[in-house]
Amino acid sequence: MPDSIRELLQGIAGDEPGPSQDLAAGAFKRARDITRRRYAAGAIGVVIALALAGMGTASLLNPDEGPGPADDPTTAAESPTDEDETDDQTDFSSEGCAGLGDWTGWGSSNSAAELTELPTDLYFAVQQDGAESFPAIYRYEGDAAESLLDDPDDSYFMAPDGNRFAIGSPSGDCSSLATMTGDKVDDVGVYTMYCKPSWSPDSDRVVLNAADPELHAAYLVDFTTGELTDVPEEVGCSPRWSADGEYLVSADGTVAMRPDGTGRTELAGAAAWTEDEEFTGLASVSADLSRACLQFDDAETAQSGHATANRCDRYVDTETGDELDLPVEVQNPQVVFLADGSMIVVDDQYGTIVVSLVGADGSVLDERELPAQGSGGSFLRGYFTAP
């Protein structure tokens, strides 16, 4: 009778015969399928662009209910062969992704602006029950909600401008950056198993991670130039941008620095939250780095390495670690700090989302109630959406 778990596991595995099929042949076929899916994923921006142009979002997004999307000229070329797949790798490649090549960016989004009222259009990441599923992206036009990006195989990370987005890949497949207006670039490493894309407030930069077999390289994509640059390791995984877009702050809220590594600053009060085993991560931080929002969960979730911090379970003074009072009464708040000291407070009240624009002096400048679309949480992503 084996009494070692090692012997037991070996016995269990030893009961099984070897593979019943040619796994190499299957792997070749699946590699080709991955390539096709990657190219197809890039076409989604075109679909949405057409949908937003008034051709009927629902019918376009559901191929069973209408004509399919127009052919995307950039996907018309033959898919590369498997041999091609293993070529043309860059320092920022991810499992054979070719990188951004000669892409020169899409220019500035010109979206960041001082808000005096809530914009008409707001974009939310909506989590459904069973918190393991990928969130869908919803657009609220006024209080009318519309699901725009929802796919069981892809996760979407929307920029604050409500236009640009990254398509995430938890398995390390090559992926895409795209816009709701139909632009896209493929062959990008957007590895999201552990680190999530982090958009700058102006939507002109995003921190991504490549799924490298030997290195989890963090890199920054500058959309104004198309340039890729390294991101310091300390702030390389799911960092939070200061509200003015100058600093990246580590996901544990301990250190801030500019994307080029200059201006390194340790947040003095960090011990107050990092020593709490239920601390999940930094959700957002003010422009002057003096205030931050933190999320807390049960210890197992918090320390799993998979949870993404969104909620403002504790609003703190980063110098002292002391908890502060939010300027509005809330139940399940999310806070988006703005560059001028104001903030957007989102309160998911399970059925109703209350969105408040709060000025730097604490006064409520605007407020809107929206019908919730998911029971697993709704988190504001796109808010610099004024035309």
Added chain:
Amino acid sequence: MSGSTAPSGAPPTRQGEFEDFVRARSGALCASAYLLTGDRGLAEDLVQDALARTWRSWKRLHQTANAEAYTRRTMYHLHVSRWRRRKLAEVATETVPERADSRVDDEAATALRLAVHAALLSLPAKQRAAIVVRYFEDQTEAAAAAILDCPITTLRARVQRGLRRLRNSFPELVLADHGGHLSRWELEFENVRGEANA
């Protein structure tokens, strides 16, 4: 299983090298995958998905002789990812086959293996992966943490929680030594707990 496509005497092609790699390692990979999935078909499916990604990176991987580590790492990530997304039906501990009340050692051992595998499959995917990497693949803590992309402290916590749940399912196994001494499994559990508290 097809062989290498390289003609005899010719330099091996990249595809041929990959096929040789698959031929040599697919048995071991499928064994780990079987422990993770509990189903032969799902195991082969998981291994093929991981191998597909390995092939896509083959130019880089075969030069660094790192293909197997990369394949295993990808396999574990895919497994956790699938579990998170689809909540694949897993065998609940309530369905653990009853242990055979047999005096024949082989039958008892087989029943035990079935029961332990069912209990293993009832663990959360990350705990299951941690136990398989540490105790089946016999990786060090540091290597296991690297494969699973988590800090060593997190790995220890997962192993500890997984072993605790297994122990709760099989107290008779853990306490197999009737002489009052700890079984090897119990010692492993105690060691892990000690490391975690260190």
